[in-house]
Amino acid sequence: MTTATATRPLSPLDHERAMREYGQRAEARAYALGNRGPIRVGADGKLLPEILESYWTHGFYVFQGVIGSEEIQELRAEIDEVLSHAPVAPDAKVDVRGRPTLDHGIIKPPYRWAKPLSDPVGGTDRNNGRHPAAMLQPEPAQDSPDWTVELLDGNLYLSDACLRLYGHPGLLTVAASILGDDFVPYNEVTFVKEPGLGPSVAWHQDGTTHWNAPDWDQGAHGFNFMTQLYPSTAGNGVWVLPGSHKHGRADIKRMVAESGSDRIEGAVPMLCDAGDTIVTNRQLVHGSFANSSPDRRITLNEGFFPRRRVLNVTTKRLTGAVETYDQARIDARTRILQIAIDARRQRFPQEKSYVYRPLAGHEDENRWNETTRAAVLKNYNQLDMFI
Numbered sequence: 262m263t264t265a266t267a268t269r270p271l272s273p274l275d276h277e278r279a280m281r282e283y284g285q286r287a288e289a290r291a292y293a294l295g296n297r298g299p300i301r302v303g304a305d306g307k308l309l310p311e312i313l314e315s316y317w318t319h320g321f322y323v324f325q326g327v328i329g330s331e332e333i334q335e336l337r338a339e340i341d342e343v344l345s346h347a348p349v350a351p352d353a354k355v356d357v358r359g360r361p362t363l364d365h366g367i368i369k370p371p372y373r374w375a376k377p378l379s380d381p382v383g384g385t386d387r388n389n390g391r392h393p394a395a396m397l398q399p400e401p402a403q404d405s406p407d408w409t410v411e412l413l414d415g416n417l418y419l420s421d422a423c424l425r426l427y428g429h430p431g432l433l434t435v436a437a438s439i440l441g442d443d444f445v446p447y448n449e450v451t452f453v454k455e456p457g458l459g460p461s462v463a464w465h466q467d468g469t470t471h472w473n474a475p476d477w478d479q480g481a482h483g484f485n486f487m488t489q490l491y492p493s494t495a496g497n498g499v500w501v502l503p504g505s506h507k508h509g510r511a512d513i514k515r516m517v518a519e520s521g522s523d524r525i526e527g528a529v530p531m532l533c534d535a536g537d538t539i540v541t542n543r544q545l546v547h548g549s550f551a552n553s554s555p556d557r558r559i560t561l562n563e564g565f566f567p568r569r570r571v572l573n574v575t576t577k578r579l580t581g582a583v584e585t586y587d588q589a590r591i592d593a594r595t596r597i598l599q600i601a602i603d604a605r606r607q608r609f610p611q612e613k614s615y616v617y618r619p620l621a622g623h624e625d626e627n628r629w630n631e632t633t634r635a636a637v638l639k640n641y642n643q644l645d646m647f648i
Contacts, residue, residue: 273378273457273553276399277496280550283524284495291529294503297323300431308438316439317479320506320545321531327431327488327538332422337490339420340451340559343413347372350408368640371419373412375460377401378551381411383463388579392463392548394517399553402457409458413451415642416561417597423449423561424629424638427598428605430615432486435540436565439484442618443568445591446598447483447646452560454497459552462499464513464525467543470576470648472510479507482543482648483566489537490561495530496554499539499547502528506544513546523550570648578647586646594644595619596627600637604629 296315303309316322328336348362349355351374356362375381382388384395416423426432427449436444453459468482487499502525505511520526525546531539541547543564552558568591575585584590599620606614607629620627627633 277553320542377458396461416449428601433615454558464548490559497558502546505546506542599627
């Protein structure tokens, strides 16, 4: 088996074969965890206790059938439309069709780029150094482009369908069940893993602020929803080390060394179908490999925090900027959630809308329309929060 210390070039085919072997050994373990099923709530309107217990035991849960085929198609179409307008390279002025790239006054560029099948952050000090070990980087095919889009930033402004998903009553019920009714949203991005191109995201834990807090617990850094627009497989999906959210900061470098490669022993892939949503504890050791598989993955990420872990906290963002999240900042960021709830109500009037308790009674101030798109959603990700 090829290891992370190999010096000869690794072909995509060799990498795919190694991943297939690794995946076959891990898939049975993943399904044996039993942490999957539909969103189910009790008489109190919260997730059933057995689902919560499974989430806290393993650090993730696969909610099946969260969105139907019609909504999946809307999401796919809108994400593809956004990708079709990407520049042909990071500094290019035209897209793949030769059209001038669009500039709508967005402060943070929506497209993040990487070299095909590369590891942009592993073993570097980027992202506050939270990716300590590099992943294998297969040689891309000769006809591969020089760059590939690995992430879209600002889902809620880029796509109305993503905004509507953000207001999904079932998912928001899950958020309240795990974090409390006053949960706080913080960031939304789209991970893009094109077949034969998608770069890796080296093993890491997401949290940075509360590891040494005297009241640290297994949920201190919140969670991410990961809604899949295509099936998530061992070859294209995110892998996790179950239960690793419980034990504080992990020595990932040691784990990789002991495993003899970037394929950590004991990890499992988060397997699911299109339309499923995975809830993932941000303290869980997780990562994804270069997508040498023939299967596309598009993941819509939505992150949430416990309010008490954010309010009046001063922290350093991944960019290095130091910020304090006061009540006004939190209020401005949560307003976007209420707008999303209204956008979903307008598109799916047959659903019972979620009531976000911190903004109950303020629904009329936060209706979804072209005015709020321009005044509130444009550049909303400047209000993102990180702990």
